[in-house]
Amino acid sequence: MPLAKAWSVALLGIEGRVVEIEADLGGGLSRVTLVGLPDAGLREAKDRVRSAVRNSGQPWPDGKVTLGLSPANLPKVGSGYDLGIAAAVLAATGAVPATKLLRTILLGELALDGRIRPVRGVLPGLLAARAAGYERALVPSESLGEAALVEDLEVAGVSRLADLVAWLKDEGELEPRPEPALPDPPAVPDLIDVVGQPEARWALEVAAAGGHHLLLTGPPGVGKTMLAKRLPGLLPPLSPEEALQVTAVHSVDGTLSKSSPLVTVPPFVAPHHSITVAALIGGGSGLAVPGAISRAHRGVLFLDEVCEFGPERLDSLRTVVEEGEVRIARVKGAVRYPARFQLVMATNPCPCAQPREIDCTCSPLARRRYFARLSGPLLDRVDLRVSLRPLTAMSAHLTPTPEPSATVRARVQSARDRAAHRWQAHGWQSNSEVPGPSLRREFLLPPTTTALLDRALTKGALTARGADRCLRIAWTLADLAGTPHPTADHVSAALDFRERAVA
Structure with missing residues (x-):
């Protein structure tokens, strides 16, 4: 039974913990099972990810797909795991190689057409990933400015699931880290x-x-x-x-x-x-x-x-x-x-x-x-x-x-x-x-x-x-x-x- 892994981050307040996402493909009736204490928004990821994968020109596996989020006893909240789930499933089917997924954090919500939407908590999530020793992070392009605030971590932006697939196949590049923007001081009454x-x-x-x-x-x-x-x-x-x-x-x-x-x-x-x-x-x-x-x-x-x-x-x-x-x-x-x-x-x-x-x-x-x-x-x-x-x-x-x-x-x-x-x-x-x-x-x-x-x-x-x-x-x-x-x-x-x- 093919098995692949990807990694994301769960937030408890502003403290992050790295979450391992496993995708296991098995026989039997075609269905998707998500385990690991997901909330209601995360349970809907099964349908979001399946539609995004298909609309990005990639095959969705037949039979039973089991998705495990570990630590299993840690509550998982939100839609920021979508990108990691999609990458794990695609690696399990053999559609993409899993080499680049090692030591990489994936954050982002998937639209049904394969677009990657921004999520909350990118900065504390990447700070936790850096503290855990991870080397690379892929985030939505709209969140790239926020992710660039984290030093000593390779950061890149992804706008569509197809771009991630091309990068994993060494057929394309991702959006690079931008130069840090110096904010204009807000006007304060004198x-x-x-x-x-x-x-x-x-x-x-x-x-x-x-x-x-x-x-x-x-x-x-x-x-x-x-x-x-x-x-x-x-x-x-x-x-x-x-x-x-x-x-x-x-x-x-x-x-x-x-x-x-x-x-x-x-x-x-x-x-x-x-x-x-x-x-x-x-x-x-x-x-x-x-x-x-x-x-x-x-x-x-x-x-x-x-x-x-x-x-x-x-x-x-x-x-x-x-x-x-x-x-x-x-x-x-x-x-x-x-x-x-x-x-x-x-x-x-x-x-x-x-x-x-x-x-x-x-x-x-x-x-x-x-x-x-x-x-x-x-x-x-x-x-x-x-x-x-x-x-x-x-x-x-x-x-x-x-x-x-x-x-x-x-x-x-x-x-x-x-x-x-x-x-x-x-x-x-x-x-x-x-x-x-x-x-x-x-x-x-x-x-x-x-x-x-x-x-x-x-x-x-x-x-x-x-x-x-x-x-x-x-x-x-x-x-x-x-x-x-x-x-x-x-x-x-x-x-x-x-x-x-x-x-």
């Missing part, structure tokens, strides 16, 4: 557009310098959303490793640009308050897909009108903002997605949201009830809290020319460089990533510096988690000031950021 609000601008700079979470509170029209949208323009570009990881998430999500697939700037994700928990965190049937928090990895997650999101959605963020990843269990397995983002929230101080506080019609109970939608445990994880005041005509004329984003970004980059140099032996990149125990042991500050924190802890005005976050903010303030260690003034300013009234 901080110079924001008039006034010096406290909020300073908080935004501190948040960018240390990677801290931020809550903006104020009446409508004071600039909360404007400030939040300008935070990505203050953040440094992604490192090559971060860019690949962010691009891998967007590849699985299917939101990559075909012309410039590499994501080099921190993403900005702003979901509507009607978003579901599954869309925010990640979910779906079978294996979970990434949610908004994973698309915001290494960038900004902005929750506008955060009190309208509801407790269920907001409380689902509690552990994620600290751990930097989300773990989702579904019927076919558990997946992990990275989710290390900066959380920026904006809200009105009360339900009526009058521009002037004097015009507010809400009772004190209604105001407390409205703001209580932000739970204490979530607020305790927010580093910086700022109240914005309405801008008056007089202050607008008296306000000096605001600083542009480029000026602030230079200070942020200098502060980030100081923090990265300080933590480089530990592998941390920003102050927000430093664990509390390390701050209290290896980088312990003198008692005279932390006296205010000790007093707040004694009075019960601050939790232990809040004290750790104050220490991180103090280190960021020291980095912005260019001092080697935080002073008592920096600790006091950090504590002030957390104690400011937000409702």
